[in-house]
Amino acid sequence: PREEAVVLSPFEVSTSKDVGFVASSSLAGGRLAGELKDTPVAYSVLTREFLDALEINDLMAANEWTVNSTSLQGAGNEEIFGNGFETSSRGVSVGGQQRNFFPLNVNFDSYNVDRFDYSRGPNAILFGQGAFGGASNSVTKRALFHGAPRTSLRATYGSWDNRRVALDDNRSLSDRVAVRTNLLWQDSQGWRDHELEKKMAATLAATWKISQR
Numbered sequence: 001p002r003e004e005a006v007v008l009s010p011f012e013v014s015t016s017k018d019v020g021f022v023a024s025s026s027l028a029g030g031r032l033a034g035e036l037k038d039t040p041v042a043y044s045v046l047t048r049e050f051l052d053a054l055e056i057n058d059l060m061a062a063n064e065w066t067v068n069s070t071s072l073q074g075a076g077n078e079e080i081f082g083n084g085f086e087t088s089s090r091g092v093s094v095g096g097q098q099r100n101f102f103p104l105n106v107n108f109d110s111y112n113v114d115r116f117d118y119s120r121g122p123n124a125i126l127f128g129q130g131a132f133g134g135a136s137n138s139v140t141k142r143a144l145f146h147g148a149p150r151t152s153l154r155a156t157y158g159s160w161d162n163r164r165v166a167l168d169d170n171r172s173l174s175d176r177v178a179v180r181t182n183l184l185w186q187d188s189q190g191w192r193d194h195e196l197e198k199k200m201a202a203t204l205a206a207t208w209k210i211s212q213r
Contacts, residue, residue: 018047018048018049020047020049021047021049021050023047023115024036041120042120042134043120044066044117044118045116046065046116046118047114047115048115050065052154055156057109057110057111057186058108058110059097059107059110059138060107063087063136067120068089068090068120069120071088085107088133089118090121090133092133094131094134094135094136097137099137099138099140101137108138109184111203112140112203112205113140114139114140114141114142115139116138117137118134118137119134121133121134141180141203141205142180142205142207143170143179144170144172144178145175146170147172149171149172150169150170150171151168152169153167153168154166154168160188160189160190161187161189163186164185164186164188165186166182166183166184167183167184169181176208176209177207177209178206178207179207180204180206181202181205182201184200184201
């Protein structure tokens with residue numbers, strides 16, 4: 001009899017099982033998607049619902065809400081990369097920020113992110129780049145198959161004329177192609193004179209099933 005193929009899903013974190021503030025899976029146990037409860041390392045996750053509930057808009061703000069981590073201001077690269085901070089975990093600097101487990105050393109905005117992951121400790125064989133503190137990673141939103149289109153619009157207004165609008169639109173174009181669009185507009189002032197922050201961003205993600213399997 002013909003045997004079914006064994007399908008592995010490397011380099012992919014599924015957020016479909018995340019419930020509320022609790023995440024279920026990670027890649028930290030060996031770069032294959034596995035249950036977070038079976039991962040033998042110190043690992044913390046800030047889910048999408050947690051980010052929305054506390055209005056956490058970027059990685060720097062998320063650092064203040066995870067375990068044993070904080071942001072270090074004035075890292076010396078503000079003018080070159082527009083980053084201006086490093087992450088400290090357990091009192092030592094972590095490796096550069098990662099996006100889907102690939103190095104990209106910027107302060108990620110959360111408008112196109114499903115969750116922020118934090119690994120603590122020098123477990124370079126399992127994750128990260130060998131830094132003593134560990135690593136921080138953002139998992140971006142992917143195009144999903146779920147039938148009817150799903151669209152969400154999030155608008156906020158806060159102190160010092162802080163205005164922010166984020167659009168998330170996911171559509172299944174067919175049973176094999178899905179597209180997800182994320183848009184952001186932000187214009188805010190600060191509590192100090194002449195301080196401001198302006199953002200306009202767009203992200204397009206697509207999923208293509210090349211076969212039924």
